[in-house]
Amino acid sequence: MASAPSEPRAVRGRIDKAGRLVEAEPDLEALQRDAGSALGKRLAVPQIAAVAQLARKLGIAVSRHASAAAADHDVELRIHATPDGDDVLLSIDGWERRPAAAPRLANLLGGPREAEASQPRHEWAADEELRVISLSPELADYLGVDPADAAGQPLTRVVRMDEDEDGEMPLIASLAARRPFTGQPARSRADDSRTVLLSGDVVSGADGNFAGFQGTADLGATAAPDATQARTAAFDHALDEALRSPLDRIIESAERILDRSDGPLRSDYASYGSDIAAAARHLLSVVQSMSDDPTQGQVIDLAALAAEAVVMVEPAAEERNITIVLESARSLPASGEERAVIQILVNLMNNAVRHSPEGGEVTLTFVRTEGTASLTVTDQGAGIDAADQQRIFERFERADPREGGTGLGLAISRRLARSMGGDVTLESAPGIGARFTLTLPAS
Numbered sequence: 001m002a003s004a005p006s007e008p009r010a011v012r013g014r015i016d017k018a019g020r021l022v023e024a025e026p027d028l029e030a031l032q033r034d035a036g037s038a039l040g041k042r043l044a045v046p047q048i049a050a051v052a053q054l055a056r057k058l059g060i061a062v063s064r065h066a067s068a069a070a071a072d073h074d075v076e077l078r079i080h081a082t083p084d085g086d087d088v089l090l091s092i093d094g095w096e097r098r099p100a101a102a103p104r105l106a107n108l109l110g111g112p113r114e115a116e117a118s119q120p121r122h123e124w125a126a127d128e129e130l131r132v133i134s135l136s137p138e139l140a141d142y143l144g145v146d147p148a149d150a151a152g153q154p155l156t157r158v159v160r161m162d163e164d165e166d167g168e169m170p171l172i173a174s175l176a177a178r179r180p181f182t183g184q185p186a187r188s189r190a191d192d193s194r195t196v197l198l199s200g201d202v203v204s205g206a207d208g209n210f211a212g213f214q215g216t217a218d219l220g221a222t223a224a225p226d227a228t229q230a231r232t233a234a235f236d237h238a239l240d241e242a243l244r245s246p247l248d249r250i251i252e253s254a255e256r257i258l259d260r261s262d263g264p265l266r267s268d269y270a271s272y273g274s275d276i277a278a279a280a281r282h283l284l285s286v287v288q289s290m291s292d293d294p295t296q297g298q299v300i301d302l303a304a305l306a307a308e309a310v311v312m313v314e315p316a317a318e319e320r321n322i323t324i325v326l327e328s329a330r331s332l333p334a335s336g337e338e339r340a341v342i343q344i345l346v347n348l349m350n351n352a353v354r355h356s357p358e359g360g361e362v363t364l365t366f367v368r369t370e371g372t373a374s375l376t377v378t379d380q381g382a383g384i385d386a387a388d389q390q391r392i393f394e395r396f397e398r399a400d401p402r403e404g405g406t407g408l409g410l411a412i413s414r415r416l417a418r419s420m421g422g423d424v425t426l427e428s429a430p431g432i433g434a435r436f437t438l439t440l441p442a443s
Contacts, residue, residue, distance in 0.1 A: 010080075013090040015043055015052050028092060031075070046209050048079055052088040055081035065094075122219055124198070127212040130155045130175065139217050144190030157388070159186035159196065171198060171213075178202060178210045195220060250276065299443045300341060302332040302373050306364055309345035317353045317362065324349065325363045332366050334373035334440040336420045341440070344413040344424065348377040348436045351410070355381035355434070372422075374439040384428040413438075 014023035021032055021043045029039050037044035043052070055062040061082040076096040082089045122139040126132055132150045135158070140147040143158055150158050161169055162185040174181035180201045188194040200215030253276075310324050317324050334341075352362040360380040367374045414424045421441045428434035 010091040010093045011095070013092070014084075015049075015088045015090065017086040019043055019049065019053075022087075024090075027095065028090070047077070048090065048092070051079045052081045052090065055083055056088050059083055122196075122217040123215070124155075124200075124217060125203070125212065125214040126155045126200075128210055130212075132158060133212065139196075139219075142194060142219055143188040143196075144194070145188075154388075158189060159198075160189055160192075161186050171200065174200070174202075174213075181213075298335065298337055300334055300336050300338055302334045302336075302341065302375055302440065303330065303366060305338060305341050306345055306366075306375055309342050309349060310364070312342075312346050313349040313353060316350060320353065320356075321359045322353050322356050323361045324353075325361055327363070327365045332368060332373050332375075333443040335443045336422065336440045340416040340420060341438070344416055344438055345375070345377075347410065347413045348424070348438065351436070352377050352379035352381070352434070355379055357381070368442065371442050372439050373442045374437050376435050376437040378433060378435045380433045383430040383432050384426065384434055385430055 011025045011027045012023075013021060013025065013028045016022045019042050021028070021037075021039060021041065024032060024039055031045055032038065032041075032043065035044035043049045051062055051064045054064075061080065063078065063080045065076070065078055074097075076094055077092050078094040080091040080093075082091070122142070123134070123136040124132070124139060125134045132153055132155055135143070135145070135147045135150055137147060140150065145158055161171060163169055164183055164185055169184065170181040171184040180199075182197075182199040184198040184200075186196050186198055188196075197218040198215055199218075200213035203211045203214050307326060310326055314324060349362060349364075356362055356379045362380075363378045365376045365378070367376070410424070417424045417438055417440070422439045425437050425439065426434060427437070
């Protein structure tokens with residue numbers, strides 16, 4: 001069985017082009033055997049294999065911390081992988097041994113567990129994509145869901161994740177790091193007043209790969225919202241202070257290029273100045289939107305701002321051969337704030353481009369009523385299930401947990417729209433795409 005080296009030292013090995021562990025010192029070879037493989041066969045410790053693969057792909061030395069499961073314990077490792085021709089050299093140190101706290105997937109999906117204490121256990125389990133595997137009857141009852149209905153659904157459809165008192169989401173951070181977590185505040189989607197603190201251990205599959213979490217819930221516990229809000233506000237202010245001045249200098253330099261203030265310049269190079277200035281202004285508006293509340297009552301032209309936002313999104317659309325179709329509109333007066341509206345439209349269009357199929361279309365249409373002015377962004381994507389249509393407007397939430405992004409765009413967009421007396425709404429269903437509509441008071 002694998003054990004930590006008797007003296008602190010690096011344990012060395014070599015992986016060939018086919019991913020086989022062709023050389024290994026005894027401790028690494030033992031870990032390979034515990035994973036069900038052997039020297040000369042494909043490396044079966046996925047945590048080490050992933051670092052080696054990354055080093056091979058980038059062509060540079062890569063170092064990562066990782067946890068690996070031996071036969072009856074876990075080990076914390078520091079993995080160093082260095083490309084060497086077609087091979088990758090391994091040097092592994094640390095080897096901190098700890099008890100095997102992670103249950104195996106078979107324990108989750110198998111038959112009845114051994115009898116435990118009679119006190120109710122508020123337990124939950126989710127797979128590697130945070131889909132619910134099981135909820136104990138007591139926890140399901142508290143959250144107001146049927147355990148059978150919840151099985152297979154994203155965990156975030158059952159509970160809404162909140163930030164802890166440090167302004168972080170422990171479960172999300174642990175999902176990325178594949179590590180146990182504690183103290184994740186959450187609240188029932190069926191009853192917002194029912195709160196829990198989630199804790200979870202990592203679950204490993206039979207192949208040693210990450211297979212999800214199994215954990216418990218502390219009913220009625222909450223994070224400290226006032227502390228969270230204060231930390232978030234402080235972060236937003238610090239971000240604004242750090243970025244506003246450099247962005248102002250970028251805009252100033254780009255405008256000098258555009259004006260040829262520093263001397264003659266070819267027209268095609270001068271035009272780059274306009275692109276740089278536009279992009280920097282957009283980024284500045286993002287920074288400001290995270291720390292300021294937009295003012296209301298300014299008369300804007302929604303159609304003109306839409307045309308400006310299209311220019312910013314077109315490069316991303318062209319990469320995927322997506323056409324942005326802007327409905328002809330002379331002018332559409334509305335009450336709002338220019339930078340906030342542009343930020344909303346860029347968010348909505350980027351979202352539509354990201355979810356549309358290559359070669360598809362994103363359409364922008366305008367509607368005027370007696371009291372409102374609105375713009376609708378329509379994509380040709382897979383659509384959004386009704387159960388997810390409110391959830392995706394929350395911070396750090398996405399329709400598909402596997403997709404990229406921070407999950408902040410829609411939350412920021414709705415906050416900005418409502419601060420101007422308007423809203424961002426959604427109409428969608430699986431298979432028919434999505435229609436996001438920005439509505440503002442008419443001017």
